[in-house]
Amino acid sequence: MNDTLEIEFKKARALFPVTAKKKGITYLNSASTGPLSLPVKKALxxxxxxxxxxxxSLIDRDAFAxxxxxxxxxxxxIGAHADEIGFGFSTTFGLNIAAFGLPFKKGDEILLSDIEFPANVxxxxxxxxxGIKVILLKSSNRVFDIDIFRRSIGKKTKALSLSFVQFFNGYKNDLIEIGKICGEKGIYFIVDGIQGCGVEAIDVxxxxxxxxSSGAQKWMLSPLGTGFFYIRKELQNEITFPFASWLSVDWKLNFTDLFHYDLPFFCSARRFEMGTYPYAHVFAMEAALNIISSLGVKNIQSHTHRLLDILIEFLQSDKRYRIVSSLEPKHRSSxxxxTCDNAKEVHGSLAGNKIISSxxxxxxxxxxxxxxxESDIERLTKILSIK
Ligand SMILES: Cc1ncc(COP(=O)(O)O)c(C=O)c1O
Incomplete structure (x- = not known):
């Protein structure tokens, strides 16, 4: 990392009260909930x-801008166009657009993995x-097995829905390779993005x-109830979502003359948003995304992987610990x-020392x-090394 970037990361750290020395907390749990920063708190x-x-008025030009x-x-x-993005309240919301909006019919088969977070099941x-059948593909050594997936695609297969990063072991799926197979076989590819979105580079x-679909409450460091979904531009017309919203049509910002029931829906993902926005949280999300975007997801990814390198080195040097995550570079995440023989006890002891993990x-x-x-990782390894 060059010096300028290092300074930027230092400055960003200072924006997060959870890092304040006087609190004594070492927060290593963004996969559970992202802590809020000062700009986010200010926006709220x-x-x-x-x-x-x-x-x-709350619905004016500035708000819509x-x-x-x-x-x-x-x-x-995520490498999309703005008109492919809509506001959701959670990961679940976008996954429901996929499940209930895509043109599935009786007899179709949907493939999932048997190690998905329940939100994607x-x-x-x-x-x-x-009458639509859901098939849970068997994982191999607790990772998604591309060969099993390939062999499982049949005439009735219509979609695969998979996590970007697996929630419990951080396995980052090879979305490019998997997407290529979906494209060749003509099946929909749906991704639960929450465990990587904002921290791992991706090009949808x-x-x-x-x-x-991704909630923003974890790696996008935003309040609960925020998130966004992406729908590929050409697909938007194929979706028939059972819900519709008055804010999914273009009022040209004129909210004084509302007896128009003939306005066409937006030709963008915005058409699948649902009614009045939770502005406080959405504007707070803007403040959080500003931090992420100004550092850049690729730089954030290099930063987090470099920190985890230090932890990996420690774990490999202490015979008591066994790394569960894949160490193959393309499958690593943040x-x-x-684990170890008394893993639960170790977790408790970390918590007792205000080192927050899951x-x-x-x-x-x-x-x-x-x-x-680095000092966060040092604190962690210090406790882990106690005999
Ligand atoms: C992979 C994954 N998907 C989804 C969720 C949560 O879904 P939602 O944002 O809909 O609550 C989690 C964790 O809470 C998760 O780890």
Whole structure:
């Protein structure tokens, strides 16, 4: 990392109160919830301050310009166009657009992996009522197996829905290779992006993804209830979502003359958004995405992987620990999971020392973001090395 970038990361760290020395917290848990930064808190505060008086309308030119800007920033993070991005409230929302909006019919088959986070399973299982079959592909050594996937595609297969990064072991799927197979076989490719979006580089066009959805509450460092979905431009007309919103048509910012029931829906992903926006949280998301975009996702990824290199080196040098995550460069992410004989106890002891991590599927899960630095990893390894 060059000196200028190092300074930028230092400055960014200072924006996160969770890193303040006096708190004594070492936060290694963005895969669970991203901590809020000062600019995010300010955006929330400013909004609530303003809404005490409501001197101006909440739906005005400025608000809509901000919404456009945020869609554009979201697009920038995943390599999409702004008109392919819409605001969701969670990962689940975009996955439901896929499950209930794509033209599936009785007898069709949807492929998932048997190690998906439930958010990417239940919306699909709900399709069973319509006679659509959901197949959970067997993972190999707890990772998605591309060969099994390839062999499982049959005449009835219509879609694959998969995580960008697997939540419990941080395995980053090779979306380019998987997307290529989906493209060749003519099946929809849907991605649950939340465990990578904002921290791992991705190009949804290159990966031939049809629908991508991510909550912003983890790696996009935004309040709960925020997120966005991506719908490939050419696909937008194929979707018949059972919900529709009055804000999905173009009022040309004229909200004084509303008895128009004949306005066409937007020709963009915005058409699948749902009603009035939670502005406070959405503007807070803008502040968070500003931090991410100004550092750049590629730089953030290099930063987090470099920090995890230090942890990996330590874990490999101490016989008590076994790394659960893949160490193959293309499958690494900003999550590292490892275990030991008394893993749960170790997790408790970290928590007792204010080192915040998660315990998932029998392993400790450490997740590292842009505000973390070497001293955080040093604190962690210090506790882990206690005999
Ligand atoms: C892979 C994955 N998908 C989805 C979610 C959450 O989904 P939602 O944003 O809809 O609550 C999580 C974690 O909370 C997750 O790890």
């Amino acid at each position: 505060y400013d909004y609530y301050e303003m809404t005490q008086y409501l001197e101006k 901000s919404l456009d800007k945020i869609r554009k920033m979201g697009a920038g993070i 239940y919306p699909w299982l709900a399709l069973k009522e319509r 066009h290159k990966a031939q993804i049809d629908i991508f 999550i590292l999971s490892f 315990f998932r599927e029998g392993a400790l899960r450490v997740s590292v973001h842009l505000f973390n630095n």
